[in-house]
Each structure stands twice: as structure tokens, then as C-alpha cells.
Amino acid sequence: MPYDVATVRSRFPALAEGAAHFDGPGGSQVPDVVGRAVADTLTSAISNRGTATPSERRADRVVADARVALADLLGADPRGVVFGRSATALTYDLSRAMAKTWGPGDEVVVTRLDHDSNIRPWVQAAESAGATVRWVDFDPATGELSADAVAAVLTERTRLVATTAASNLIGTRPPVCRISDLVHEVGALHWVDGVHATAHASVDLAALRADVWTCSPYKFLGPHCGVVAASPDLLETLHPDKLLPSSDAVPERFELGTLPYELMAGATAAVDFLAALADTDTLGGPGSALPDASHESRRERIVAGMRAVHEHEIGLLGVLEPALRALPGVTVHSNAAKRTPTLLFSVDGRDPQDVRAALAEQGVNAPAGNFYAVECSRHLGLGDAGAVRVGLAPYTSEDDVDRLVSALRGIA
Incomplete structure (x- = not known):
């Protein structure tokens, strides 16, 4: 249509x-449905997650629904979807957790094409661990960041490579799949900043072969929060600093404090709105409910x-x-x-x-x-x-x- x-x-x-x-x-x-989802959740009877009361179950359902929605958006496993205040905050948190295993002689790769949220956390984490930072330049005339430029700095000591899926400044989309393959050939992890890219094209984390993908729902019609998607098995290997009583389960171990249920409900609504754009004839007028869509479809x-x-x-x-x-x-x-x-x-x-x-x-x-x-x-x-x-x-x-x-x- x-x-x-x-x-x-x-x-x-x-x-x-x-x-x-x-x-x-x-x-x-x-869109209106996102604002309504935020308001309805914020004004509903809601508590910390649990199973004893309707308000506890409501909170638990909001969180579960949001994980599934973002997993559907990114082609990811909902058990590996982490919510946080922002993509920047999540990158800082996970960079510190990853850096616990780094030391002198290890290497981390960043690029000059990236938003600073996918540069500075890694540079600072590497400095704290005594690891070496290697930089990849892009061609300023064409704006291209080539896989060959990344390959040129990879060694057997590379532990992580951080690249963008699309430059938030000039729009460049580097070859994520090819870079992922090169990174994995040396046994390193590929962390991809998908904050700008997610708003403009469908994402399939498995097909892209990236280890970690970050995004921000407020870039794709949703509320202000951040998301990290990764394999649950990878997340199991990371141990962030956290409070003693808080859950050590994945992905909860990375979500510090009480989650923003209203923003998670808004993120789910944003994903449903994007799905509805497959046929704008079904959108209806202002205030209309979106067409029902099962998780399977x-x-x-x-x-x-x-x-x-x-x-x-x-x-x-x-x-x-x-x-x-x-x-x-x-x-x-x-x-x-x-x-x-x-x-x-x-x-x-x-x-x-x-x-x-x-x-x-x-x-x-x-x-x-x-x-x-x-x-x-x-x-x-x-x-x-x-x-x-x-x-x-x-x-x-x-x-x-x-x-x-x-x-x-x-x-x-």
C-alpha cells in the first residue's frame, strides 16, 4: 500500500x-499512542515487579513486553535486552564491566566517525586498565569508513572494536557485517552504536553478526531511554558493580535501580507504531488504537x-x-x-x-x-x-x- x-x-x-x-x-x-502509553502506565496502579498484587504483575508485564518489543525490532533475544537511562549511560556501565578483564598489552579500537558516547567510554576504560587505544580514521572527502581501515589496526591483542552503524553527524553507514567478521577473526568483540541507524532501517542483530547493539527509543518515535541488545551468553560473562541485594540475573544485573515502567511502555508503543507503518491505511485517525499484532507477526x-x-x-x-x-x-x-x-x-x-x-x-x-x-x-x-x-x-x-x-x- x-x-x-x-x-x-x-x-x-x-x-x-x-x-x-x-x-x-x-x-x-x-505519536499520540506513545504519549498515551506513557501516561496510562504512569497513572495506573503500579508497584515494583512481583506476582502477589495486580500492580506488581502490571509492572512485570510492562517490562516483559518491552523486552520482547525491542527484541522484535532488533532481531535479538529478549533475554539479552537491557534498559537504561540512555545509550551513553549503558555504554559507560558495560565498558567498565568489560574493562575488568583488560590489562597492559590489550588493545581497544575506536573510530573518528563515531558519536563520542561510543569513543570516550572505551578510551577511558582502556586507560584505567592500562590497555592501548587504537584509532581508525575515515576519509573526510567521501565520509567513508572502510573495513580495510579497521582491519589495518586489528591484532591478536585486540579485545573490543567499537564502531557506529550510521554516523549521527553525516549519515555514513559503514559495512557492519564485514567489520564484524574481521573483528571475530582476531577473537575480539564488536560493539555497534546503532542509535542513529535504528531509526532508518530494520535491524537484524544476528545477520549483522555484531556482538552488542545500542539504540535509543527517543530517536525512533519513543520516549527518552536507552537499550543494549546482546547475546544472553555474552552478558553472563560480564559482572558490573551493583548493589548486593539487587538481582544477579541477566539482563537485570545491568539495570540499576527501579526501571522506568512508563518509558518502557512508551518504547513498546513506539515499536508497535513502526510496525503499523507497513500499511498506513490501517493507522486510523488521531487517538485511534493501533491494529492488533501478535508477537509472531x-x-x-x-x-x-x-x-x-x-x-x-x-x-x-x-x-x-x-x-x-x-x-x-x-x-x-x-x-x-x-x-x-x-x-x-x-x-x-x-x-x-x-x-x-x-x-x-x-x-x-x-x-x-x-x-x-x-x-x-x-x-x-x-x-x-x-x-x-x-x-x-x-x-x-x-x-x-x-x-x-x-x-x-x-x-x-
Whole structure:
């Protein structure tokens, strides 16, 4: 069925304010069903998990449902799905647990393409353990991070390689499968930052052969929290610092404190909304319940839904990108052959924050900066100031694109 963006947009209350949102890479807008799931859970009778009371059972069900939903989204095992405050916090927690087995002579690999949340935790953990950090550069002209560049730094002493599945700054999608194979050939683990990638294409953790995948539901229409997905067997080998009375079971041993049940319910609703995008005719109007989907069919519907999102976003990118590149004085820094619908650009003689402000005055939300991908921004020659970033989302319309291009034409 054709992707009806008007129907999709009708489910996003925030769009009623009238802004054209190109700020999705920093956090997407949220459909009504997600907000309702958060509110309903937060205002329901709910307790710490257990089996004695209805409120305890409700909490337990919310957690179990969220693990299954994220597992369906990522092609993962629900027993290996860990929830936390953010992907950054989870990466810090697990990096410290992994580093307990590292020592002098061991090596950790990071890249300059990544968000700093997939660099600094590993650099700091390696330094604490006395391990060596090896850096992989990307080509600043093309934005490409090649598997050969990763292979060049791997040795028998490599313990972990941290790469992104898609750059949050310029959209580059490195060859995750090939890198995973190379990493495993030397007996190391491949940790993949999927925070930006998960919003734009379906994920199959087993097919990608990555050992760990991180994502953030608030990047794909959900609430603010973080998720790590890995094999339960791998998680069993890790022993984080934790409180004595807290559970030592996997994945609970990594979830410090009481879980945010309302946010987990919202994450489940976001996954169900993505699955519903497989056929936008079934979405209904504002406030409608989503079509029922069993766990057995949800994975298939998610893959179809993300395929529809991809086709919608790539179609809009085919309009936006040539128009942007044709504007005098505009330089586009997103040049990789395979990338997400994310464009980083600068305007000659204009501070990126001034461009951002000028766009905002015309109702176009397009932030500027390095977006915590500071190593990437510096390697591109943009320093810490970065540039202006625009990203497409399931609710982006042709009118949004026209507004952005028209506004930039006046600015440039």
C-alpha cells in the first residue's frame, strides 16, 4: 500500500505547532499512542515487579513486553535486552564491566566517525586498565569508513572494536557485517552504536553478526531511554558493580535501580507504531488504537514498516539533496555512498548557529553543532563548531522539504 504521510502526520500532536522538523537525529517527535502509553502506565496502579498484587504483575508485564518489543525490532533475544537511562549511560556501565578483564598489552579500537558516547567510554576504560587505544580514521572527502581501515589496526591483542552503524553527524553507514567478521577473526568483540541507524532501517542483530547493539527509543518515535541488545551468553560473562541485594540475573544485573515502567511502555508503543507503518491505511485517525499484532507477526510487520519508512525518506532525500547542493555557497559534507537520510551542510561566510537561528525564524527546525560527534567534526575540518544538520523522519513531508529549501535559498 502507498505510504500516506498525511495519515502518519495526523498521529503526531507536536506537528500542530506548525514547525517543519528536521531535528529527528537529535530526537524524534512522538505519536499520540506513545504519549498515551506513557501516561496510562504512569497513572495506573503500579508497584515494583512481583506476582502477589495486580500492580506488581502490571509492572512485570510492562517490562516483559518491552523486552520482547525491542527484541522484535532488533532481531535479538529478549533475554539479552537491557534498559537504561540512555545509550551513553549503558555504554559507560558495560565498558567498565568489560574493562575488568583488560590489562597492559590489550588493545581497544575506536573510530573518528563515531558519536563520542561510543569513543570516550572505551578510551577511558582502556586507560584505567592500562590497555592501548587504537584509532581508525575515515576519509573526510567521501565520509567513508572502510573495513580495510579497521582491519589495518586489528591484532591478536585486540579485545573490543567499537564502531557506529550510521554516523549521527553525516549519515555514513559503514559495512557492519564485514567489520564484524574481521573483528571475530582476531577473537575480539564488536560493539555497534546503532542509535542513529535504528531509526532508518530494520535491524537484524544476528545477520549483522555484531556482538552488542545500542539504540535509543527517543530517536525512533519513543520516549527518552536507552537499550543494549546482546547475546544472553555474552552478558553472563560480564559482572558490573551493583548493589548486593539487587538481582544477579541477566539482563537485570545491568539495570540499576527501579526501571522506568512508563518509558518502557512508551518504547513498546513506539515499536508497535513502526510496525503499523507497513500499511498506513490501517493507522486510523488521531487517538485511534493501533491494529492488533501478535508477537509472531510483529517482527515481519516491523521489517515491512521500516522498509516503507526507508522508501519514504529516500524519496524525499532525492528531492532535498540535489536542491541543497545546487544552492550557491552551500557545502554538503554528507558524501558516503551508503548513508541515512541525514545531511550536514555549511553556508559560506555564515556561522552555523546563525543559519540555525535564521531557519528557526521561518519555522524550520534544523539544529547546528557537532552533535557530540566531535572527533568526526574535527576530522572534517569543521572544528568543534560543526555545521547545520537536517534529518528526515517518517513524518517529514514534501511541504517540509520545500520550506527548508526555500528558507535556505533566501539565507544563502
